[in-house]
Amino acid sequence: MVINPKEIPVPKMHGYLLGAVVPRPIALASTIDAGGNVNLSPFSFFNVFSANPPILIFSPARRGRDNSTKHTYENVKQVPEVVINIVTHAMVEQVSLASCEYPRGINEFMKSGLTEAPSLVVRPPRVAESPVNFECKVNQVIELGTGGAAGNLVICEVLRMHIDDSVLGPDGRISPFKLDAVARMGADYYLRAQGDNIFTVPKPNEKLGIGVDALPVPIRKSVVLTGNDLGMLGNVERIPERDETVGLSDDFLRAQRQGERAIHELAQQELLKGNLAKAWQILLASLN
Numbered sequence: 027m028v029i030n031p032k033e034i035p036v037p038k039m040h041g042y043l044l045g046a047v048v049p050r051p052i053a054l055a056s057t058i059d060a061g062g063n064v065n066l067s068p069f070s071f072f073n074v075f076s077a078n079p080p081i082l083i084f085s086p087a088r089r090g091r092d093n094s095t096k097h098t099y100e101n102v103k104q105v106p107e108v109v110i111n112i113v114t115h116a117m118v119e120q121v122s123l124a125s126c127e128y129p130r131g132i133n134e135f136m137k138s139g140l141t142e143a144p145s146l147v148v149r150p151p152r153v154a155e156s157p158v159n160f161e162c163k164v165n166q167v168i169e170l171g172t173g174g175a176a177g178n179l180v181i182c183e184v185l186r187m188h189i190d191d192s193v194l195g196p197d198g199r200i201s202p203f204k205l206d207a208v209a210r211m212g213a214d215y216y217l218r219a220q221g222d223n224i225f226t227v228p229k230p231n232e233k234l235g236i237g238v239d240a241l242p243v244p245i246r247k248s249v250v251l252t253g254n255d256l257g258m259l260g261n262v263e264r265i266p267e268r269d270e271t272v273g274l275s276d277d278f279l280r281a282q283r284q285g286e287r288a289i290h291e292l293a294q295q296e297l298l299k300g301n302l303a304k305a306w307q308i309l310l311a312s313l314n
């Protein structure tokens with residue numbers, strides 16, 4: 027399938043975008059209007075874009091059905107301040123309720139049952155139930171279009187960040203397991219960042235991996251090892267020295283009798299366990 031956005035209806039394009047660009051973090055944005063009326067609404071067109079200065083951007087897009095603008099967009103134009111609250115699994119149903127299109131002047135804190143907490147340097151309140159809040163000033167609003175579903179980028183500079191101690195790990199960093207954040211997928215689907223959904227991939231920040239292209243041909247051309255497997259093997263600074271004792275192990279000798287496929291499957295099992303060094307040794311022992 028090849029899609030030209032100009033040749034399909036906007037709602038259909040919108041659905042493809044939201045189904046493909048996933049998962050998206052959720053900004054639960056609290057704002058006020060010129061009269062001091064509080065608004066609370068979630069937006070999944072959201073992310074962090076700079077650390078110095080700390081910049082978050084979210085987009086309250088124009089409504090596709092009638093091209094009207096959202097209260098959040100109107101509020102930040104009147105009062106350029108916002109608190110962005112991180113959404114956790116414990117509050118996701120209340121956040122969904124806050125997304126209802128209540129009339130202007132209705133406080134979604136009251137409708138959702140979420141609790142207002144005073145901010146330190148901006149006027150909109152924080153969400154007490156959220157373990158991480160960002161008090162921000164709005165540096166700029168960029169309108170991306172004038173038609174229905176056009177985005178409005180709200181560029182926010184973080185003035186204060188609040189972190190509940192309950193989401194901190196022993197190292198003082200935010201633990202994804204303790205944060206228990208949720209993200210938006212397409213349609214009515216959400217994703218919970220918890221349990222087996224969280225995994226690690228070592229970052230090659232301080233070294234250059236040899237790359238997949240530098241792997242020995244029998245390994246690179248393996249019919250067993252996946253792209254992820256090859257990526258792990260290629261993320262070493264140099265091919266390890268061969269440990270001759272590995273070729274004498276019972277597991278290796280058993281796999282060797284069955285052929286190359288069995289050896290690669292044995293190495294793959296070690297990769298799945300995170301044993302990169304052992305996987306390399308199994309593969310090296312199989313090379314002539």
